[in-house]
Amino acid sequence: MSDASVLRILWIAVVLLILLIALTLFYLVERKVRRTRHRQQVAEAVKMFAAPDSPLADYLDSGKESRKLSASGEGMRREALEEALLNRLAVSASHTERERIYKFAAGYFGEEYEYLLNRRRWSDRMNVLLHIEKFKMVGLKATILDRLDRLGKQSKQDDERFLLIRTLASFQAEETLGYMEVAAARFSELQLMQVLRPLRDELLDRLIRDFDGLPIRIRRCLLDTLRISNARTTEVLELLERSIRSEDKESRIRALKALANFGYMTPEAADYFESRMAGDEEIIWPERLMHARLAGAVREERFMPHLERMMADPSYEVRREAAASLAQYRNGLERIGRIAEGHPDRFARDMAVETLERRAYERNVG
Amino acid sequence: MSGTWVDVLMEAHRILGILIIIYVAMSAAVYLFLTAAAAFSLWRDRDLSEIQYSTVLETELVPPLSIIVPAYNEEINIVGSVRSLLSINYKQFEIVVVNDGSKDKTVEIMLEEFDMTEVKGRVPFSGLKKETKPLRAVYRSLRHPNLVLVDKENGGKADALNVGINVCRYPYFVSLDGDTVLDTDAFIKVVKPIMDARPGEEIVATGGSVGIANGSAVDSGYLNSESVRLSNKPIVVMQVVEYLRAFLMGRIGLSRYNMLLLVSGAFGVFKKSWVIEVGGYETGTIGEDMELTVRLHELIRRKKSKARIVYVPEPVCWTEAPESFTILKRQRTRWHRGLYESLNSHKKMILNPRYGRVGMLSMPFFLFIELLGPLVELLGYFTIIFGFFLGRINIEISLLLALVMLLFGSLMSTMSVLFEEWRFHNYNRISDTFRLFFYALSESFWYRPVMTWWRAEGLFQAIRGKKHGWGEMTRVNVLGANKKTGTIPGTNPGVNPVPPEKKE
Numbered sequence: 001m002s003d004a005s006v007l008r009i010l011w012i013a014v015v016l017l018i019l020l021i022a023l024t025l026f027y028l029v030e031r032k033v034r035r036t037r038h039r040q041q042v043a044e045a046v047k048m049f050a051a052p053d054s055p056l057a058d059y060l061d062s063g064k065e066s067r068k069l070s071a072s073g074e075g076m077r078r079e080a081l082e083e084a085l086l087n088r089l090a091v092s093a094s095h096t097e098r099e100r101i102y103k104f105a106a107g108y109f110g111e112e113y114e115y116l117l118n119r120r121r122w123s124d125r126m127n128v129l130l131h132i133e134k135f136k137m138v139g140l141k142a143t144i145l146d147r148l149d150r151l152g153k154q155s156k157q158d159d160e161r162f163l164l165i166r167t168l169a170s171f172q173a174e175e176t177l178g179y180m181e182v183a184a185a186r187f188s189e190l191q192l193m194q195v196l197r198p199l200r201d202e203l204l205d206r207l208i209r210d211f212d213g214l215p216i217r218i219r220r221c222l223l224d225t226l227r228i229s230n231a232r233t234t235e236v237l238e239l240l241e242r243s244i245r246s247e248d249k250e251s252r253i254r255a256l257k258a259l260a261n262f263g264y265m266t267p268e269a270a271d272y273f274e275s276r277m278a279g280d281e282e283i284i285w286p287e288r289l290m291h292a293r294l295a296g297a298v299r300e301e302r303f304m305p306h307l308e309r310m311m312a313d314p315s316y317e318v319r320r321e322a323a324a325s326l327a328q329y330r331n332g333l334e335r336i337g338r339i340a341e342g343h344p345d346r347f348a349r350d351m352a353v354e355t356l357e358r359r360a361y362e363r364n365v366g
Numbered sequence: 367m368s369g370t371w372v373d374v375l376m377e378a379h380r381i382l383g384i385l386i387i388i389y390v391a392m393s394a395a396v397y398l399f400l401t402a403a404a405a406f407s408l409w410r411d412r413d414l415s416e417i418q419y420s421t422v423l424e425t426e427l428v429p430p431l432s433i434i435v436p437a438y439n440e441e442i443n444i445v446g447s448v449r450s451l452l453s454i455n456y457k458q459f460e461i462v463v464v465n466d467g468s469k470d471k472t473v474e475i476m477l478e479e480f481d482m483t484e485v486k487g488r489v490p491f492s493g494l495k496k497e498t499k500p501l502r503a504v505y506r507s508l509r510h511p512n513l514v515l516v517d518k519e520n521g522g523k524a525d526a527l528n529v530g531i532n533v534c535r536y537p538y539f540v541s542l543d544g545d546t547v548l549d550t551d552a553f554i555k556v557v558k559p560i561m562d563a564r565p566g567e568e569i570v571a572t573g574g575s576v577g578i579a580n581g582s583a584v585d586s587g588y589l590n591s592e593s594v595r596l597s598n599k600p601i602v603v604m605q606v607v608e609y610l611r612a613f614l615m616g617r618i619g620l621s622r623y624n625m626l627l628l629v630s631g632a633f634g635v636f637k638k639s640w641v642i643e644v645g646g647y648e649t650g651t652i653g654e655d656m657e658l659t660v661r662l663h664e665l666i667r668r669k670k671s672k673a674r675i676v677y678v679p680e681p682v683c684w685t686e687a688p689e690s691f692t693i694l695k696r697q698r699t700r701w702h703r704g705l706y707e708s709l710n711s712h713k714k715m716i717l718n719p720r721y722g723r724v725g726m727l728s729m730p731f732f733l734f735i736e737l738l739g740p741l742v743e744l745l746g747y748f749t750i751i752f753g754f755f756l757g758r759i760n761i762e763i764s765l766l767l768a769l770v771m772l773l774f775g776s777l778m779s780t781m782s783v784l785f786e787e788w789r790f791h792n793y794n795r796i797s798d799t800f801r802l803f804f805y806a807l808s809e810s811f812w813y814r815p816v817m818t819w820w821r822a823e824g825l826f827q828a829i830r831g832k833k834h835g836w837g838e839m840t841r842v843n844v845l846g847a848n849k850k851t852g853t854i855p856g857t858n859p860g861v862n863p864v865p866p867e868k869k870e
Contacts, residue, residue, distance in 0.1 A: 010766040017773035350486040361508040
C-alpha cells in the first residue's frame with residue numbers, strides 16, 4: 001500500500017470519528033435539554049396538583065370530576081398526574097381516597113396504558129405495568145391476559161411475564177391460578193411469593209384446597225406466604241399441621257415456622273410434634289431451630305424438657321432459639337437461671353447467661 | 367558494520383510497528399464489542415422507572431443480608447457508619463463490625479455507644495477452612511440485636527472479612543469498603559438479581575457501579591441520585607468519566623457473558639457457601655476483591671455449574687476520589703500492582719480452554735489490554751519518536767494514526783457519557799453534561815498519557831515485587847455519616863460538602 005492511500009484511509013477515519021463524536025454530542029444535548037425541560041414541567045404540574053385547592057384535591061375530596069381536571073393535555077400531563085397520584089397513594093391511607101384515585105386512573109389512563117402495553121419498547125411496557133399495578137386498573141385484565149398469551153417462550157421475556165402475572169394476582173383474577181405451572185418453572189422463590197402474596201379469599205382457599213396438586217415450589221412458597229400474611233383460618237391450620245408431616249424437608253421447615261407464627265396447634269398435632277422432638281431421628285439444624293421456635297410459640301409444659309435439652313445443641317442458632325423460647329414459659333427464666341448455674345454443658349450455661357443478660361437489659365429499657 | 371546495525375534496527379522497528387498496529391486494532395475491536403453489548407442492554411433498560419424497587423420493598427420479601435464492616439482505627443467514624451447502616455432501607459439484615467486489632471478506642475466506643483455485651487462461648491461459625499488471626503471477643507448489642515462486633519487481632523482487611531464470614535448468619539453477605547457512601551436503595555438494587563434468579567440458576571455474587579461522590583451533598587451517610595453533583599475539579603471530572611466507562615462499558619459487556627472478573631470491594635454481595643468453598647479472601651494481596659472473584663469463577667467452571675456472577679449497572683455506592691495527583695498516582699500504581707498479583711496467581715487460567723470464556727476471553731482481556739496496555743502504549747510513543755530519529759517514518763502518517771487512536775478513545779468516553787444519560791440521568795444540569803462531554807473528549811490528550819505512565823510504573827513495581835503495608839488498608843468511613851452527630855437540628859446546612867480528608 002502506498003503512503004498516499006494509507007493517508008487517505010487515515011483521513012477518512014479521522015473525519016468519520018469526528019462526525020461520530022459530533023453526532024453523539026448532538027444527540028446527548030438534545031436528549032438532555034428535552035428531558036430537563038420535560039422534567040421541569042412535570043415537576044411544576046406535580047406541585048400544582050399537590051396544592052390544597054387544585055382540581056385534583058377537589059376531586060379527591062368530593063369525588064366529583066371537574067372539567068378542569070380532565071381537560072386533557074399531552075404526555076407531560078399524564079406523567080405529572082401519575083406522579084401526583086402516586087405521591088398521594090404513598091402518603092394517604094384513606095380508603096375512599098384510594099378508591100377515587102383508582103377510579104380516576106382507570107378512566108383517565110386506561111386507553112393510553114392499553115396502548116403502551118403493546119409498545120415495542122421494553123422499558124415502556126415495564127413502566128406501564130408497574131403503574132397498572134399501583135393503580136389497580138382491573139379494567140385492563142383482558143389486555144394483560146392477551147399480552148401474556150402472545151409473549152414468547154424465551155427466558156429473556158421472563159421479567160415481563162413475571163410482572164404481568166404479579167399484576168394479575170393483584171387484581172385477584174382467577175386466571176392467575178392457571179399460570180402456576182409456568183410460574184413454578186420460571187420464577188424465583190421470592191418472585192413466586194410476590195405472586196402468591198396478593199391472593200385472597202376465594203383464590204387463596206382454592207390454592208389451599210388443591211394444595212397437593214400444586215408444583216412443589218409453589219407449595220413451599222405458599223406455606224411461607226401464609227405465614228407472612230398471617231392467615232388464620234381452620235383450613236390454614238389444618239394445612240400447616242398436615243405439612244409438618246411432609247416428606248419434603250423444606251416444606252416441613254416452612255410449615256413449622258408458619259405454625260410457630262400461628263401460635264396454636266391442635267392436641268393431635270402437638271402429640272406428633274412432641275414425638276418428633278423426642279425421636280432419635282437425625283434432624284438437620286434448621287429444622288431443630290424451628291422445633292425450638294414452635295415450642296416457644298405454643299408453650300406446653302411437655303415441651304420444656306426438650307427445650308432444655310436443645311440449649312446444649314451443637315448449633316448456636318438452635319441454642320439461642322431454645323433459650324428465647326424457654327424464656328417465654330412461665331418459670332422459664334428460673335429454669336434458665338438453673339441452667340446457667342449447673343448445666344453440665346458449658347455452651348448451654350453460656351447461652352443461659354447471655355439470655356438472662358439480655359432479659360435484664362430489656363426490662364431496664366422497657 | 368554500522369550499516370548492518372542500522373538495518374537490524376530498521377527491521378526491528380518495522381516489526382515493532384506492525385505488532386503495535388495489530389495490537390491496537392485488536393484492542394479497538396474488543397472495545398467496540400463491549401460497547402455494543404453495553405449499548406444493547408442499556409438501550410433496552412433506558413428510562414426504566416424507579417418504582418420497580420419501591421414495589422418490591424413494600425412486599426417485604428427480600429433475602430436477609432449480613433453486612434460485614436471491617437474496621438481499623440476507626441474511632442472517629444465507626445459510630446456514624448454503623449448508625450447509617452442501621453437505618454438502611456431494607457427489611458432483614460445484620461451488621462457484623464470486625465475490629466481488626468485497632469490501636470485506638472474503636473472497640474470501647476462501640477461497646478459504649480450501642481450497649482454491647484460479650485457473647486460467651488461458641489458463636490455461630492460458618493466453617494471457613496482458613497486460618498484467621500485469633501478472636502479476642504464477640505459482642506452483641508443489647509439495643510440492636512442485629513448488631514455484632516467482633517474483636518480480633520490485626521491481620522489486614524482480607525483476614526477481617528474472613529472472620530466476618532465465619533461469624534455472620536445469613537446465606538448472603540455484603541462486603542463494604544471503607545469510605546463508601548451508599549445509595550438509599552443500594553441493597554435492594556444489588557439484591558434484585560438474586561431475587562429474580564431463575565430456578566436452578568444460582569447467583570454467586572453481585573456488585574453495582576461505583577460513582578464519585580466529590581462535589582455531591584451527602585446526607586447522613588447516604589447519597590441519592592437527586593443530590594449528585596459534578597465536581598469542579600478537572601481531575602475529578604476525569605475520574606467520573608473514567609468510572610462511567612469502566613463500569614457502564616466494560617462490566618455490562620463482560621457480565622452479559624458471565625465473564626465478570628471483578629466485583630468491586632467497595633460494595634459487593636456474595637453467597638457465603640461459595641465463598642467458603644473457595645476458602646474465603648486471600649490475605650496479603652492488594653486486590654483481594656478481584657482475587658476472590660477469579661477464584662469463584664474457577665470453582666464455577668470446575669463444578670460445571672450454571673451459577674452466575676452478575677453486575678448491576680445502577681450506581682449503588684459512591685466513593686471519594688483523590689483530588690491531588692500525588693494520591694491519584696499512589697492509587698493507580700497500587701491498583702495496577704493488584705491486577706498484576708491477581709493475574710499472576712491465576713496464570714494457569716489464562717488461555718486455558720478448561721476455564722471457558724473466563725479463561726479464553728476475559729483473563730486475556732485483562733492481561734493484554736488492562737495490564738500490558740500501558741506498556742504497549744508507551745512502546746508506541748517510543749516507536750514513533752525512535753522512527754522519527756531513524757528518519758524512516760512518515761511523520762504525517764504517524765501523526766494521523768495517533769490522532770485516530772486519540773479520537774477513538776474520546777469516542778468511547780463520550781459514548782459512556784451517553785450511556786449514563788440513557789439509564790440514570792444522574793447529572794441533571796446541562797452544564798454538567800457539557801463538561802463531562804468535553805472532558806471526555808480531552809481525556810486522550812492529557813489525562814490518559816499520565817495514567818499510562820503511572821500504570822506502567824505500577825507494573826514495574828509489581829514485577830520488582832514491591833510489598834504493600836498495612837498503611838494501605840482502606841478506612842471504614844461512610845462519608846459524612848459522622849457529620850450529623852453533634853449538630854443541632856436546624857443548624858445543619860443540609861448540604862454537607864464532602865470532607866477533603868484523605869486516606870491511604
